[in-house]
Amino acid sequence: MKKVVILTTGGTIAMVKNEQGVVPYDKGNALISEIPSLKNLGVKIEVREFSNIPSPHMTPQKMWELSRTIDEILKDNDVIGVVVTHGTDTLEETSYLLDLTLKSEKPVVCTAAMRNIGELGTDGPRNVYSSVLTVLSPQANQMGVMVCLNDEIHAAREVTKTYTSNVATFDSPGYGPLGIVDEDNVIFFRKSLTREKILVDKIEEKVALIKTFTGDDGKLLKYAAEIGYKGIILEGFGRGNVPPLVAEAVEEIVKEKKIPVIITSRCFKGRVYPVYGYAGGGADLRKKGAIMSEHPIGQKAKIKLMVVLGKTSNLEEIRQYFEPNISRRIILHEG
Ligand code: ASP
Numbered sequence: 001m002k003k004v005v006i007l008t009t010g011g012t013i014a015m016v017k018n019e020q021g022v023v024p025y026d027k028g029n030a031l032i033s034e035i036p037s038l039k040n041l042g043v044k045i046e047v048r049e050f051s052n053i054p055s056p057h058m059t060p061q062k063m064w065e066l067s068r069t070i071d072e073i074l075k076d077n078d079v080i081g082v083v084v085t086h087g088t089d090t091l092e093e094t095s096y097l098l099d100l101t102l103k104s105e106k107p108v109v110c111t112a113a114m115r116n117i118g119e120l121g122t123d124g125p126r127n128v129y130s131s132v133l134t135v136l137s138p139q140a141n142q143m144g145v146m147v148c149l150n151d152e153i154h155a156a157r158e159v160t161k162t163y164t165s166n167v168a169t170f171d172s173p174g175y176g177p178l179g180i181v182d183e184d185n186v187i188f189f190r191k192s193l194t195r196e197k198i199l200v201d202k203i204e205e206k207v208a209l210i211k212t213f214t215g216d217d218g219k220l221l222k223y224a225a226e227i228g229y230k231g232i233i234l235e236g237f238g239r240g241n242v243p244p245l246v247a248e249a250v251e252e253i254v255k256e257k258k259i260p261v262i263i264t265s266r267c268f269k270g271r272v273y274p275v276y277g278y279a280g281g282g283a284d285l286r287k288k289g290a291i292m293s294e295h296p297i298g299q300k301a302k303i304k305l306m307v308v309l310g311k312t313s314n315l316e317e318i319r320q321y322f323e324p325n326i327s328r329r330i331i332l333h334e335g
Contacts, residue, residue, distance in 0.1 A: 002080050003044035004135050005073050006032055006128065009066065009094075010053040011087025013113035013124040022116050024052050031117060032085060035125045038132060043080065045132065048073075055087025055094070055112075060205040060306055063097045074104035081107035081135035083128065088112040088161055088169060091147060095156035096303045099145035100198045107140035110147045110156070114167045123150065123167045130181040137186035143178065144195045152177040155192035160268060160297060174269035194295075198321070204230050204309030209302045211235040211266065212242045218249030221261075225253045230313070231260045231305045234290070235298040236282075240265050240272035244279035247288055254289030260318050261289070262305055265296040272296050273326065289315070293322045 008014060014028025025031075033047040050066060070082050086094055095110040102108060111131040113124030131148040134140055145156040150167050158172035179188035208229040210221055224232055234250065236242045240263040242250070250261045263285055265272050272292045274282035286292060293301040301322070308321045 001044045003046050003078055004080055004083060004132050006045060006047045006083045006085065008032060008047065008049050008085045009051045011055050011085060011112050012116050013085050014052055015116045016118045017116060024054065025117060028052060028117060032128055035128055037129050041132065055090040058090050058094055060203060063094045064203050067098050067101045070098065070108060071103050074106045083131040083135060084110045086110055086112050088114060092160050093299055093303050095145050095147050096300055099156040100196065100304065100307045101200060103199060105142055107135045108145045109134045111149055114169060133181055133184060134186050139188045144192060146178065151181050153179045157192060157195055198307045200307055200310035202310045203306045207231040207302050207306045209233045209298050212246050216243045216246050218246040221246060221249045225257050225259050231309055233262045233264055233298050233301045233305060235264045235266055237266060239275045240282040240292055241276055242280045247280040247285050250285060250290050251288035260291055260315055262291045262293045262301050262322055264293045264298040264301045268297050270296060291319045291322050292326060294325060
């Protein structure tokens with residue numbers, strides 16, 4: 001019999017409230033196999049525990065291990081696809097790492113819950129059910145890794161957590177969902193055309209994500225380069241701009257230490273682009289050696305740099321992964 005594997009990692013979906021607050025429940029992941037509607041889908045549902053941790057405890061190493069584990073599971077011809085349960089806090093990072101690195105194109109859907117097992121209106125069981133339906137949809141192949149919560153299906157590359165508490169927390173700003181789950185129907189509206197695969201044998205864990213601020217003198221950035229980070233994501237303002245002293249720090253780090261500094265933006269829609277030539281503007285930063293991440297969200301760029309550094313540490317090669325369009329000229333098709 002064909003099967004869907006539910007690989008559990010922990011998160012609120014496997015938590016209960018006690019005197020300390022909401023905490024992982026030792027049988028939490030196991031309860032996922034008790035969801036009644038999973039029994040009538042005509043496929044075997046196999047629940048396997050990968051971990052039972054809150055998602056702020058997720059590490060690059062564990063994400064990478066998860067990716068390797070899923071590829072192993074997907075080699076089994078009887079496995080149609082995998083649902084991963086995870087905490088919502090860092091789900092957008094783990095799912096993106098899976099999207100970039102999984103060799104298999106079989107459907108993988110990540111899900112979670114905002115309300116714990118014992119909470120009124122807990123959203124976990126329905127989210128798991130909708131995710132299994134998504135895996136079973138004939139259109140799910142070639143969609144890349146997806147995130148399914150609250151009846152919406154999002155592309156891992158695009159999705160981000162937007163609300164601290166609401167069940168409608170996941171959104172893909174500037175893109176919208178790939179589709180929806182309505183009753184028992186999975187309806188796809190579109191496909192992500194900006195998806196990439198970067199197949200690697202290893203990843204680089206030491207990548208820092210630093211957010212600039214008004215009055216920043218660049219010392220925190222220089223410190224990150226001194227304490228052994230192999231790559232830095234610098235979240236700037238607007239189009240990808242930073243204060244002047246931060247731009248000087250960037251130049252020093254790139255030119256003297258050959259550490260890639262990737263510019264993202266605290267705006268989560270639109271494209272980072274080297275428009276401004278003033279000290280610290282994007283064009284100035286690029287002249288000083290910085291790389292622009294066209295996709296603006298810092299935590300996505302962090303995951304991507306971890307993967308790209310598993311392939312190359314050459315700054316110009318790294319630039320090609322983050323700036324696919326910036327230096328591309330417009331080619332008019334004739335005829
Ligand atoms: N703090 C929890 C976690 O990410 C939140 C959740 O799962 O919704 O593990």
